[in-house]
Amino acid sequence: MDALSHRKAAARLRLVHTNGAPRANCPVDIDQTSHVFLFGCGVFEAVDLMNARNDWQRDFLSQRLEKWLHLFNYGTLPFYWGRYEPEPGRTELEPTRKAALWLRDRGVTLKGHPLCWHTVCADWLMQYSNDEIFRRQIARIHREISDFKGLINLWDVINEVVIMPDFDKYDNAVTRVCRDKGRISLVKEVFTAAKESDPSAVLLINDFNTSSAYEKLLEE
Numbered sequence: 345m346d347a348l349s350h351r352k353a354a355a356r357l358r359l360v361h362t363n364g365a366p367r368a369n370c371p372v373d374i375d376q377t378s379h380v381f382l383f384g385c386g387v388f389e390a391v392d393l394m395n396a397r398n399d400w401q402r403d404f405l406s407q408r409l410e411k412w413l414h415l416f417n418y419g420t421l422p423f424y425w426g427r428y429e430p431e432p433g434r435t436e437l438e439p440t441r442k443a444a445l446w447l448r449d450r451g452v453t454l455k456g457h458p459l460c461w462h463t464v465c466a467d468w469l470m471q472y473s474n475d476e477i478f479r480r481q482i483a484r485i486h487r488e489i490s491d492f493k494g495l496i497n498l499w500d501v502i503n504e505v506v507i508m509p510d511f512d513k514y515d516n517a518v519t520r521v522c523r524d525k526g527r528i529s530l531v532k533e534v535f536t537a538a539k540e541s542d543p544s545a546v547l548l549i550n551d552f553n554t555s556s557a558y559e560k561l562l563e564e
Contacts, residue, residue: 384418390443424464458503462518469517489541500550
């Protein structure tokens with residue numbers, strides 16, 4: 345069996361004259377302009393472009409993104425809570441949504457990353473109880489997915505769960521909640537919230553650790 349059969353398909357082309365009559369015995373050049381396979385990386389610069397403060401920044405980022413678009417059809421936009429909402433209620437919604445629209449109009453499939461993570465978490469959450477942190481976490485998932493419904497259909501709902509809740513580099517709100525609720529319970533509840541917000545979305549558990557520990561997590 346062809347090892348790449350999942351990335352191939354057969355096609356039949358019918359070449360005709362402008363009057364509809366078949367064309368025969370003529371040379372043909374065919375260029376592939378796109379593909380279904382998602383090939384990409386982070387495209388955070390698109391948000392930077394929407395936040396550009398001067399013409400030099402806009403020109404530099406525009407040129408960079410044009411090169412990006414020549415290579416990729418799939419990009420990840422940033423939703424790190426501590427950066428997306430540095431203060432309660434003050435979010436990066438406007439520039440991130442503009443970036444999503446700009447990329448969508450250029451044929452890019454988008455993923456949001458991440459909705460729940462113990463790193464780059466919002467420091468201002470630390471003033472609250474675990475119950476209140478969790479309530480705000482669920483509300484954030486509903487808000488972000490609803491705000492980008494129709495623009496982003498892929499989400500890293502939770503990130504780097506394999507090591508949770510044993511993250512001891514610094515105290516943070518998500519680790520507190522994970523220790524309180526348990527890892528599996530937290531995963532199930534954030535996924536439930538994401539599914540409620542957009543039942544058609546593709547929802548992911550993202551991790552750098554894809555060992556047997558990751559498989560065990562998914563089984564649990």
